[in-house]
Amino acid sequence: MKSTRRHFFKTMATGAGTMLLGPSAKAMSSVEQFNGYPERVGMLVDLSLCIGCRRCEEACKRANQLPPVEAPLNDSSVFEHTRRTDAENYTVVNRFANPQPNQPAVYVKKQCMHCEEPACASACLVGALRKTKEGPVVYNPDICLGCRYCMIACPFYIPAYEYHNPTSPKVRKCTLCYERIKAGGMPACAEICPVEAITFGKRSDLIKLAQAQILNNPGEYQNHIYGLDEVGGTTWLYISKVPFAKLGFPTDVGTTPFPEYTRGFLSAVPVVFVVWPALLGGFHLFANNRQPAPAQEDGVTRNDEETEQ
Amino acid sequence: MNRRTCFFLATFWVFSLARAEGADRLEQHSRAPSAVAQPLNCTECHTSGHPTKSNPCLAPCPRSAPKQGPDVVLLNQLSSEYVPVIFAHQLHAQMTQMSGGCAICHHHNSANRIMACRECHSASHPESLAKPGLKGAYHRLCLNCHREWSHETQCSVCHARRTANSTRVVLPDPTDIMGLLHPNVKEPVIKIYQTACDQGTLVTFRHQEHVRHYGLKCATCHREEDCSRCHDTGLSLDRTKTFEQHHSPCSLCHQTGDKVTKACAGCHSDKEIPPFTHKEAGLVLNDTHQVAECSDCHTGSGPTKYRDPPSCSNCHEKQENISYPARLPGTKVKLP
Amino acid sequence: MNTHISQSIMSREWIQENLLLGKPARTYFRGLVTPLNVVAAIIICVGLPLIVSRYIFGLAAVTHASNNQPWGLFLSWGLFSGVPLASTGFIMAATVYLFGLRQYHPLLRPAVLTGFVGYFFAVVFLLVDLGRPWHLPYPMFVSFGTGSVMFLVAWHVALYLSTQFVEFCPAIFEWLGAERFRRWAVKVTIGATIFGVILSTLHQSALGALFLLAPAKLHPLWYSPYLPLLFFVSSIFGGLSMVIIESTLIRRFLPGRMDPANHRVLDGLTLGLGKGAALTMLTYFGLKLIALAHGNHWNLLNSGYGAWYLIELIGFVALPCFAFVLGVRRCRPEIVRFAAFWAVVGLVANRFTVSMFALNWQLPHREFVSLKEALVVATIFTIELLVYRWVVNRLPVHREHTRYKSARKRHLVQAPQPA
Structure with a gap:
């Protein structure tokens, strides 16, 4: 599905006329199964390791030329409220009380999940958001309209908008340090993490690592890799000893890739374009070929306005 | 997991905890191949070529007591950037005797010699989750406990940035390590516990006498302690204990009775019990x-x-x- | 032809006749000072600086929209309520031209005008709400996000706006006296109508389909795979109701702009429209029940949102539907008119619910109402009404242009009269 759609983007750029018909049947076809580029990267977070030092926030801001962190890193008062990502914070660490007694609090790093089939990219009407073959979902501000439908579509409440920027407002979110990855590096957060709670690698490898970690510590971890199947899979994977529902993870997002939800509707578009003219034209002919009503004051019923002169 | 040991032990969930030597060590076999860089030679841990589950024939630890270890260890892997980290080994070693023991840090250690962290944990990035890189290995060990009681995760707490003046490391006096990094632990002479026992509410415990006369080691009674017993870890631990747990330090030597026999009067009294005379x-x-x-x-x-x-x-x-x-x-x- | 138009437009007489309602300039401008106009002017004087500030200081200067709730009043009112209420054009065009119900011809032009103005101001709201409004043509010319429902909405709203302009062109050319252009415009009517119906079918439903991408955010009582269908069907009775409301208001406030013949047939046409609205509302009610059963979230009915769902379903769908039926059965156009107001309020309530109240329902702290947003909306809506009045006052909308009067009158069919 993905490759065909990507291919479709390229070919579609030639003829705007076909745009009327909406996505073609080819783009909508799922016969050609594509399970993602095998070399795409992933990030695995072991939540039981995170110590909440927020050094990843700091590194992220440095890597993305964002203003420095507001609260000092050792100021634990930031954890009193659950924070979300915003235009100046691509990643935030939140603290959640451990539901098990006498266990330390759990810190959860939050950022763009870089879905395998991103809702935001399928929401974007100009293709400003795009899933790269390396894995990151990247954003092109130069073509963005600022409709913010991506923010509606994102099930994780990640994309943020520069509401205070009048001239060049942008959708802001984690880029998975796309440039660094392409240059052979790793995202800044994974690099800085002092306890190596974030592991960067090939997504396929990380899944095995996560499974092994759960298997080798029987009874300790939740038997679930968050992001393996959620919304069709995400680049970021999480393992935890505490149920994900208690850690602010949305657990009602399902495993269906979000583009699937609008696929049925979009496939109906060409049908309407083909069937409606015939149907409506037929109605028109039928309605205007009937016998004129016998007793009409103003005379005969006329076919069309153009004949009136 | 046992809540008393949660602190120290939570750090090391990656590895087997090796509290009970035999069974836990055996478990390590399944993890060892991925966890240790060099293939393990059986004789590094086992004295016999045919260890069994009941008799693993484990080679003795190269150190019989923490005293044999160094007082202070300098961690200088990043000495180009930072002043070496001063690690009060002896202090930590003594404390671990009250909980997880040496194996808290020296996990997967072959029996014959003490291995350096970097022998397994490479300074570059980790190759597996179960085996972090050197940075992760150090920080997990330190920060998992320290962030909780000092609430301090600033780099500078341990790493002083290297400047022109700080080229020379001044080693602390190992005998004064307590004064330097840790306030002196004041050993009580006598403790009189107020209890809820109906056959005498006071329990007199002569702490000094037990240590001096009867040669009790700290860890004899202070087993499975967690850091939060003394340190502010920000956790409000549930300290309710069962009858047996409550009496277990005393019942090592004394008849503490049980709920049925109610042989309480030996310790529980309405007044302070005079010191022991032969x-x-x-x-x-x-x-x-x-x-x-x-x-x-x-x-x-x-x-x-x-x-x-x-x-x-x-x-x-x-x-x-x-x-x-x-x-x-x-x-x-x-x-x- | 062009020279003919420009000459006639440049002439003083033409201006007086066609722009100043046939009055001398001084009389005309004095006549503008009416209580309603003063109120409108005050609203605009407050709102316009706000709109200007949005382009100087960014969206945050006027909107409450946040990262969690990125869509606010501008879209809930301007797009999600404005577009279905502007479906008048395609509904009446289809009624008259495609289904051959020519007795509704007197209501066609007002309906097309309502539609055109409605869509135009939906775009105006977009220009205020979009982060970079100057990128508005990008989906058409620069970059194509073909997998997006919003892409479809953008294209179709743009095309349909043009289509409605074409459909309304005869009135404009009559006004300008451009005879040859008028004939060309009339010739494409059927094509434009069919094209318009296709576009409307798709983008009315696409507005609902937008929310298909928010299954975890939209409250389960409203989230349904039937959303596109529900949006489409409700836009039909919304459009029918708007035609009733519009004609009612014009007859009440600008009776001079409506032909006496139209005055006579209006009650009968209103009953006919009411019948159509009753049928579509019944269909809509049935679809809502199917969607509810399909979602199988009956237990959620027993909650605050459930109560609101029931109020919406009973109070704003079933009851106005019943009122329509009552009005039609008793041949009481005033009941139908009341029902039309009711149905429109219900439709707006539904769109606000889906695009605002029931969206992100799980988030703890949400704010919906912002004074500045409301002021901007009031300003743009006031301008919308003024524009509409300006056009109705001048162009042959509810009346025949003198030059075409005889020709048009011939195929006016007597509408059913109230008993």
Whole structure:
């Protein structure tokens, strides 16, 4: 599905006329199964390791030329409220009380999940958001309209908008340090993490690592890799000893890739374009070929306005 | 996981905890291949070529007591950027005796020698989750505990940035390590516990006496302690204990009774119990007995050796028709 | 032809006749000072600086929209309520031209005008709400996000706006006296109508389909795979109701702009429209029940949102539907008119619910109402009404242009009269 759609983007750029018909049947076809580029990267977070030092926030801001962190890193008062990502914070660490007694609090790093089939990219009407073959979902501000439908579509409440920027407002979110990855590096957060709670690698490898970690510590971890199947899979994977529902993870997002939800509707578009003219034209002919009503004051019923002169 | 040990142990969930030597070590086999860079040679841990589950024939630890370890370790992997980190090894080693032991840090250590962290944990990035890189390995060990009681995760807490003036590391006096990094632990002389027991609310515990006279080690009673017992870890631990757990430090040597027999009066009283005298226990220590060492009569090992009174025949030849204390034994003792 | 138009437009008489309602300039401008106009002017004087500030200081200057709730009043009112209420054009065009119900011809032009103005101001709202409004043509010319429902909405709203302009062109050319252009415009009517119906079918439903991408955010009582269908069907009775409301208001406030013949047939046409609205509302009610059963979230009915769902379903769908039926059965156009107002309020309530109240329902702290947003909306809506009045006052909308009067009158069919 993905490759065909990507291919479709390229070919579609030639003829705007076909745009009327909406996505073609080819783009909508799922016969050609594509399970993602095998070399795409992933990030695995072991939540039981995170110590909440927020050094990843700091590194992220440095890597993305964002203003420095507001609260000092050792100021634990930031954890009193659950924070979300915003235009100046691509990643935030939140603290959640451990539901098990006498266990330390759990810190959860939050950022763009870089879905395998991103809702935001399928929401974007100009293709400003795009899933790269390396894995990151990247954003092109130069073509963005600022409709913010991506923010509606994102099930994780990640994309943020520069509401205070009048001239060049942008959708802001984690880029998975796309440039660094392409240059052979790793995202800044994974690099800085002092306890190596974030592991960067090939997504396929990380899944095995996560499974092994759960298997080798029987009874300790939740038997679930968050992001393996959620919304069709995400680049970021999480393992935890505490149920994900208690850690602010949305657990009602399902495993269906979000583009699937609008696929049925979009496939109906060409049908309407083909069937409606015939149907409506037929109605028109039928309605205007009937016998004129016998007793009409103003005379005969006329076919069309153009004949009136 | 046992909540008392949660602190230390939570750090090391990656590895087997090796609290009980045999079973846990065996578990390591399944993890060892991915966790350790060099393939393990069986003889590094096992003295016999045919270890079994019941008798693993483990090679002894190269150190029998923490005292044998270094007082201070300098971690200088990043010495180009930072002043080496001063790690008070002895202090930590002593504390670990009250909980997870050396294996908290020295996990997967082959028995014959102490391995350096970097022998397994490479300074570059980790190759697996189960085996973090050197940075992760150090920080997990340190920060998992330290962030909780100091609430401090700033790099500068441990890493002083290297400047022109800080090229020379001033080693702390190892004998004063407590004063430098840790306030002196004040050993109590006597503790009188207020209890809810209906057969006497006061329990007198002569702490100093137990340590000095009976040679109890800290870890004899302070087993499975967690850091939050003394340090502010920000956790409000549930400290309710069962009857058995509550009495377990004493019941190592003393008859503490149980809920059925209610033999409480030995310890629980309405007033402070006077210190122990040998006379009260039975034998008046006079004559040569005054100069005898405790261990001359109380043979055996561990605190339990005081529980059962020694018999005279330990020292004195047994003779017919002589009964203590009506007559003193006539035969000279055979002192070892 | 062009020279003919420009000459006639430049002439003083033409201006007086066609722009100043046939009055001398001084009389005309004095006549503008009416209480309603003063109120409108005050609203605009407050709102316009706000709109200007949005382009100087960014969206945050006027909107409460946040990262969690990125869509606010501008879209809930301007797009999600404005577009279905502007479906009048395609509904009446289809009624008259495609289904051959020519007795509704007197209501066609007002309906097309309502539609055109409605869509135009939906775009105006977009220009205020979009982060970079100057990128508005990008989906058409620069970059194509073909997998997006919003892409479809953008294209179709743009095309349909043009289509409605074409459909309304005869009135404009009559006004300008451009005879040849008028004939061309009339010739494409059927094509434009069919094209318009296709576009409307798709983008009315696409507005609902937008929310298909928010299954975890939209409250389960409203989230349904039937959303596109529900949006489409409700836009039909919304459009029918708007035609009723519009004609009612014009007859009440601008009776001079409506032909006496139209005055006579209006009650009968209103009853006919009411019948159509009753049928579509019944269909809509049935679809809502199917969607509810399909979602199988009956337990959620027993909650605050459930109560609102029931109020919406009963109070704003079933009851106005019943009122329509009552009005039609008793041949009481005033009941139908009341029902039309009711149905429109219900439709707006539904769109606000889906695009605002029931969206992100799980988030703890949400704010919906912002004074500045409301002021901007009031300003743009006031301008919308003024524009509409301006056009109705001048162009042959509810009346025949004198030059075409005889020709048009011939195919006016007597509408059913109230008993």
